[in-house]
Amino acid sequence: MLAEGPKTTKQLSLGLKGRPSGYAQIYSYLRLLQDCRLIYKKGKLWYIEDDVKKILPSILDPKTLKLYLAGTSTALKVLQSLPFQFPYLLSAGHYWNGKFRLPRELKFASEIFVDSGAQQFYRYFNGLDYPYSAIEYVDFAVNLGANLIATLDLPLDILTPRGLDVKAGLKKTVDYGVNIYEYAEKLGISNKVVPVLQGFDDASQWLECLDLYKDHGIQSDIWGIGSLCMTKSIKLVSSVIQQLRNELEEKKLHVFGLALNALKKVFKFIDSFDTSAWVYWAKMDGAVFVWDPLRKRFIQLQARDGKRYDTLSLMRINIQAIFSMVEDLNICKNA
DNA sequence: AAAGCTATTAGGGCATGGTA
C-alpha cells in the first residue's frame, strides 16, 4: 500500500484490517520497519525509503525465468522418472494421428503448456493448413488439462525458405490465432491462450505480427515468440526479443525453442522458455553438461575410457544441469 | 473534545524439549 504513496497509520490499518482495532499492531509493525530503515515518517505520513522503493518491485514480484521442459518418447520416460514436478511444454503434433490421442501420465507436470508443434510435423501440412482445426486443437488442450495454449502458428523459419511469402505467413498465423482465440473465448478460457508472434529474418516482422494481432483486438498477458528455434543468429534473436520487450513492457514473454547460447544474451528480457536440448546432448555424444556459473557456460564432459553410461541416466543429469543454469540466471536476473 | 499516537499488559496458539 505504501508503494502507492504516503499514507497515515490510520489509512494503513483500515486498509489492512478493515477495522480500526488493528491500529496498535499496525503501528508497532510500522515502527519496526522504521527501525530497519525501510520506511520513515514525516508528520503523520509514512513513506518508503527511496532505495527500498527502487528494489521493491523485485521483492514483491521477483523476476523469475521459468523453464518448460519438452520431450517425447524416451525423453518423456525420463521426465516421468524425475522425483519432482516441473513445467512441461507439450507438443500437440506428437499426439495427432488422424485424430488427437490424449497423453497419459503427465503427473510430473506442475503445469502444462500446449504448443502446436508445427516444427516437428510441418511435413504433414496440406499447403499452409494444419491437419487439425482450431476447435480440435483447443479441445485436445482443454481435455488434457492445459494451463496455457499456444496459438497455431506457421513456422516461418522453416516455410519461408520453401517459398512462403513472409507477409502471407504472418497473416495466416494471425488468422489462426484469431480462430483459436474466438473459440477459447466461447469456452471462457481465453486467458489461457498465448498468441505466438512470428517473423523470418528481421525484428520488424515480429512487430508487424504483433500489430496484426492487435488489429484483430487480441490482447494477452503472455506472448509467445516463435520462428527463432532454428536460427543460428544470436544477433537476430536478441534484437527480436529486445524490441518485443520494449513494445510489450508489462507483458510476459515466452520464447519457443530458444538456443542456450542465445539464452545467455536475452534471459533478462524474457519470462520463460522451453528446451529439449538436454535430450540431444545425451543422445548425440553421450555428453554430460555442467553449468559454469562464473563464465555462464556449459562445460561438456564425457566419460573416461572404459566407462559408459546409459542415455536415460545422462538425460536425467543434463536436466539437473539445465535447472542449475536457470537457478543461476535467476540470481543474475534479480541482482 | 476528538482524533491520533505510544507503551504496556494479558492471554491464546504453537513448537520445542524435558520429564515421568
Place this chain on the structure above:
DNA sequence: TACCATGCCCTAATAGCTTT
C-alpha cells in the same frame, strides 16, 4: 506416550499521552 514448562509470536485491549 502423555504431560508439562518454556519461550516465542501474535493479537486484543487499554491506559495515558500528544496533536488538531
